[in-house]
Amino acid sequence: EAGVVQSPRYKIIEKKQPVAFWCNPISGHNTLYWYLQNLGQGPELLIRYENEEAVDDSQLPKDRFSAERLKGVDSTLKIQPAELGDSAVYLCASSFRTGAEAFFGQGTRLTVV
């Protein structure tokens, strides 16, 4: 069974440019999470989806970040415009249901120059 798939693995962009990350969760997993992991830190939750509904986006900086999960499967996280401080690893995770074990993708490492 395929795990959580994220793309791209690495992205380098100039500041003020837009960027998007894509996540394909494990088949059948209704809950999807986006986490931000700064260098040397643990991941921090950005947003949680139950099917296609964003049920917890309190930590998402809505001035520049947006996310969607169309049809309750794949999800996209977007930053526009990117800032130098956005350089980090963006992790996607999914679980069968809220509270069940979460499985993580390999992450997208973003470098903003």
Added chain:
Amino acid sequence: GDSVTQMEGPVTLSEEAFLTINCTYTATGYPSLFWYVQYPGEGLQLLLKATKADDKGSNKGFEATYRKETTSFHLEKGSVQVSDSAVYFCALSPRGSSNTGKLIFGQGTTLQVKP
């Protein structure tokens, strides 16, 4: 708010040495506790978990016991191998009315095992 504190790394050990990575937490109520491991170039993987006080989680020779009285969940292994070299994250998930599946992580501890 809820938080997790791990011991600073890196931790450098020789093969077959005993490992302890300390983890303490602050939380309302009785959270579930987890250890995740991140091998180089890979995503986070669940190593073990415990959902209530005095539970012991174990996997691949690693163990951790949920200690409510000391709010701790220290990770231990009796004999480490070079292949255990990775970053280890302690995490909690609040329960009860705030059960969202959200994970709150510590900052991670890098383990280096030398032959």
